[in-house]
Amino acid sequence: MHPSVYNALWLEPIIPFVSAFVLMVWGRNLGKRVAAWLGSLSIGASFVISLLIGIAFMKSSGAPFTQIVWHWVAVGSFHVDMGLYLDALSVVMTLVVSFVSFLIHVYSTEHMEHSEGYERFFAYMNLFVASMLTLTLANNLLLLLLGWEGVGLCSYLLIGFWYGDEANGLAGRKAFIVTRAGDTAFILGLFLLFDRLGTLDIQPLMAAARLHWHVGAAAATVACFLLIGGAVGKSAQLPLQTWLPDAMAGPTPTSALIHAATMVTAGVYLIARTHVLFELSPAAMFAVALIGFCTLLLAGFSALAQTDIKRILAYSTVSQIGYMFLALGVGAWSAAIFHLVSHAFFKALLFLASGVVIEALADEHNIFKMGGLRHKLPLAFWCFVFAGSALAGLPLISAGFYSKGVIMWQAGASPFGHTWLWIGAMVGALLTALYISRLIFVVFYGKQQQPPRLFPRWTIQWPMIILAFLSMLAGFFNLPAAFGGGERMTHFLSTALPVLDVVRLNSMSELASEAIAAVAFFLGVYLIWLFYLQKPSLVENLMAGGFAQDLHRFWYSDWGMDWFYDRVFVNPTVVLARRGRHDVVDKIFDGIAWLCQTFYRWLSPTESGLVRRYAGWITAGAILLMVVVLWGRP
């Protein structure tokens, strides 16, 4: 028997949906205060429901629960049910999504106060969360796709939120089109799966795949690669990561929502959700690991070169999602979800804190124009320290240390893993420590350049404080056995995701890997402290060299990816579109129109309205007929 509280499952996505609808239709009439409360409290209600359901689920045996909400399509023998599916994975996801979104909403009530379109903002944000909850709870890939596209739409609306500035609109359009390229692959994958296995309900689909396909089957590999296409687009991984740094054009709470709890985690969730398929295809698994590996390194180097505070964080997200992909690729499913959870806390906090800094300095984004804010903005400073150390993996007490440490160790130790993956992950950890301590040291230490002018009230402070605590404590959800923990989250997820317990013989021990990660952290912080605070002249000397400058520019421009895409895809499309204005097909239709008009001009005088002329023509015709009849016979 399932607990009766499960029957409230459908309320989780519906409440934000209804509130988004109300805000869209009557938002302006409600006034700012009511709109803000409606927007935040609907997410809060969603969180309370997911918390109650989550507690009931943890107390139960962990058996999954399906709730059919509606018969969506029913044609003959073909039918699609709109159903929600609750298992350990969706419990974790809904808890994180609704909780982090709720805090971001509370934060936005104050942060967005002076922005135009306040009610519109909450409408979009609610729709965003509702779509994400639909995505995580869907029991059917078609319903998942609905949430998936809803998330894409909302990211477009929110990135281009301040549409008065053309650049923002362009950034929104870029995000939409680039992720759509991935979605096309995803939809093709759905077609393939339906064609081969005859259903899109996730659980029967997985069972059918296991039954009909053997490990390494070509169909499984193709389907997996198409799904990877979708995941890569949404999660901003190589080669479709270019939209995420530009997405910083949106309001800061939007960035927090996109990066922490909703959009970019969708790809990770999709792969974890369809892990049975991926286990059937070692090639696809390796591809996922490789994508994560390359992305985390490339984005790490790019983050090191940025000067815009939000762009640094954006590249950091790309890099951390890279870690999650690496974990998925080596079969460390629960490690990926664990990192997703702890990342949601500290990345949301980083964005919220950067929002405070940006607002206090009158919309300044360049970190080199900040400086010395440690004592002026203590809350933002301490939040940055907490979240930054979680991101970089401060040993023993931060969440990121445990979540990332597991991934790094399993990248090398898993049977799907490789020593090279482990080395790359370690370099990535060093890069993380470098770029985040660079950000913190440059912004909060050194000489103060301009005085901050705005100081946050409680609606901004409390969400940040809560997230700061979680950034530290979330690690203890899943304390690894090597540190005397019980791996509770892995254990909890084990009903939904397989546990990786096979370890390669020649791999190093977990403790050794963690120790090296700790060394990487301290080395990174020390280097930045040395270079930026103790001897700034070293950086200047380094940057004076031509090669260093070129390298810096290369990393700054995202390894030339945008340049490349502009040349290969954007410009040819624009040229073709210009040509297409005078295209050949139009000429054909213009010709038909011209022909009709000409005939009209010839024939219209015959319709003279003169009775006598008609009579004359009738006579002439009659005479002609008689001539034909009389003399025309053979």
Place this chain on the structure above:
Amino acid sequence: MTHMGLLLAAVLFAIGVVGLIARRNLLMILVSIEVMLNAAGLAFIAAASAWNQPDGQVMFLFILAVAAAEVAVGLALLLQLHHQTQSVEADKANKMKG
């Protein structure tokens, strides 16, 4: 005899056609049509006597009825035309040109 009758009918019909096309006065056009109808009637009578069959005479009775109806409609048109244009010229009624 028969040939002479048919020849007369043809000549009458031709006169009617020429009158129909050449005349502008709607009244005269109606008269011309009447002439053509009578020519057709004469042709039927002549043919009936030639082949010694009554059918042609029956047809002439029909033609009489049609001619009466045609005159009724034609005169109504004439009155209407005069009412709208204060003239009886058929060419004035060319409002429906394309």
